[in-house]
Amino acid sequence: MAGKFRTLDDADVKGKRVLIRVDLNVPMENGKVTDATRLDRIAPGIAELSGKGAKVILLAHFGRPKGRDDKNSLKPVAAALGEVLRREVKFADDCIGETAEKAVGALKDGDVLCLENTRFYTEEEKNDPAFVEKLAKLGDLYVNDAFSAAHRAHASTEGLAHKLPAYAGRTMQAELEALDAALGQPQRPVAAIVGGAKVSTKLDLLGNLIEKVDALIIGGGMANTFLAAQGINVGKSLCEHDLADTAREIIAKAKAKGCEIVLPVDGVMAKEFKAETPTRASSVKEIEADEMMLDIGALSGADVISHLSKMKTLVWNGPFGAFEIQPFDTGTVMVAHAAAELTKSGKLVTVAGGGDTVAALNHAHVADDFTYISTAGGAFLEWMEGKPLPGVEALRK
Numbered sequence: 001m002a003g004k005f006r007t008l009d010d011a012d013v014k015g016k017r018v019l020i021r022v023d024l025n026v027p028m029e030n031g032k033v034t035d036a037t038r039l040d041r042i043a044p045g046i047a048e049l050s051g052k053g054a055k056v057i058l059l060a061h062f063g064r065p066k067g068r069d070d071k072n073s074l075k076p077v078a079a080a081l082g083e084v085l086r087r088e089v090k091f092a093d094d095c096i097g098e099t100a101e102k103a104v105g106a107l108k109d110g111d112v113l114c115l116e117n118t119r120f121y122t123e124e125e126k127n128d129p130a131f132v133e134k135l136a137k138l139g140d141l142y143v144n145d146a147f148s149a150a151h152r153a154h155a156s157t158e159g160l161a162h163k164l165p166a167y168a169g170r171t172m173q174a175e176l177e178a179l180d181a182a183l184g185q186p187q188r189p190v191a192a193i194v195g196g197a198k199v200s201t202k203l204d205l206l207g208n209l210i211e212k213v214d215a216l217i218i219g220g221g222m223a224n225t226f227l228a229a230q231g232i233n234v235g236k237s238l239c240e241h242d243l244a245d246t247a248r249e250i251i252a253k254a255k256a257k258g259c260e261i262v263l264p265v266d267g268v269m270a271k272e273f274k275a276e277t278p279t280r281a282s283s284v285k286e287i288e289a290d291e292m293m294l295d296i297g298a299l300s301g302a303d304v305i306s307h308l309s310k311m312k313t314l315v316w317n318g319p320f321g322a323f324e325i326q327p328f329d330t331g332t333v334m335v336a337h338a339a340a341e342l343t344k345s346g347k348l349v350t351v352a353g354g355g356d357t358v359a360a361l362n363h364a365h366v367a368d369d370f371t372y373i374s375t376a377g378g379a380f381l382e383w384m385e386g387k388p389l390p391g392v393e394a395l396r397k
């Protein structure tokens with residue numbers, strides 16, 4: 001990627017108001033950040049800008065709010081970032097308008113300010129030009145350091161790059177270089193594990209991904225959607241029934257392209273999504289109407305591991321189950337350990353990414369054993385698909 005983008009090496013930032021788009025969409029529980037990987041990755045770039053005398057203004061989203069809502073405030077995340085940076089991160093309750101302008105106006109060279117969730121405005125996701133204008137008013141330069149949100153053509157990830165002199169941040173640079181090094185010419189056979197909860201935003205990309213991989217291993221809510229599309233009753237499981245046709249098309253296309261689709265054959269069922277709730281192991285064909293499948297079962301885990309042992313490369317986004325609550329972490333942890341062992345013995349190149357996926361791998365204590373851990377999930381899969389990412393394209397010189 002060298003030479004393709006303007007980077008911080010090309011920017012004179014002293015005394016300038018630098019709007020830096022970062023990804024602060026970190027896993028949280030009871031107001032506390034449970035995995036700080038994304039914060040750790042962006043911290044050096046922020047410290048560099050601050051050290052060079054920039055007025056650093058952080059723009060980011062959190063969750064998928066429908067309008068302003070306290071549950072999705074970035075305030076606690078800004079405080080956690082302050083702990084990682086070991087310095088004050090100021091906070092403004094709005095990302096545009098008088099509140100934001102006042103907070104920016106009060107900044108001294110080297111200060112760091114975090115603005116409130118850009119998604120409190122529906123205009124953010126619409127990439128609305130008037131909203132872009134309001135954000136642009138707050139800065140002299142724009143830096144995009146949110147590779148993990150670069151698949152979104154939103155005001156703060158794409159629109160701003162056309163309004164202000166735009167640069168790729170250090171995390172963005174590092175992610176593109178590392179992914180290119182690990183997966184630019186992947187050794188076949190390649191497997192992709194796709195799980196997690198963001199079914200509707202990730203299902204579409206599987207159609208292209210099956211052209212790049214030899215096996216597509218599906219877990220989490222994504223698996224429930226595929227099982228339901230095949231006529232299996234998934235009870236109250238997380239499932240996008242409306243996407244059954246898309247799932248069936250993907251299965252047919254995979255067959256035609258010679259990509260094997262691996263689905264769970266058994267799972268761990270529960271009636272409630274909470275700790276210490278009674279669980280039942282069963283075949284996916286015997287899910288009761290009032291049950292949810294919250295993890296893959298032992299047979300499915302063994303099947304996934306057996307597939308991995310035949311692969312040379314693994315890309316992974318999305319946990320197999322609701323790993324935040326025990327025992328629904330079992331499937332993810334079991335596969336994570338096997339992938340880590342195969343990596344350590346030089347048999348498998350493993351690249352995993354996604355806010356929750358990285359949290360799950362840290363929970364399994366294997367993140368350091370993987371070949372590369374990306375901060376990105378959906379963006380990483382779209383990169384793997386070969387799709388141009390709007391946030392990256394907008395930065396090209």
Ligand SMILES: Nc1ncnc2c1ncn2[C@@H]1O[C@H](COP(=O)(O)OP(=O)(O)O)[C@@H](O)[C@H]1O
Nearest residue numbers: 196197198220221294321322354355356357377
């Ligand atoms: N079977 C399941 N039912 C409900 N939620 C699930 C299931 N499997 C995984 N999840 C949830 O998926 C979430 C992570 O999904 P996602 O956001 O797509 O991953 P990432 O952030 O790594 O891209 C986790 O919070 C986990 O609890």
Ligand SMILES: O=C(OP(=O)(O)O)[C@H](O)COP(=O)(O)O
Nearest residue numbers: 023025148149354355376377378
């Ligand atoms: O957490 C993110 O993506 P991921 O869940 O794919 O890792 C990014 O912040 C993008 O969030 P979005 O999928 O709500 O646009």
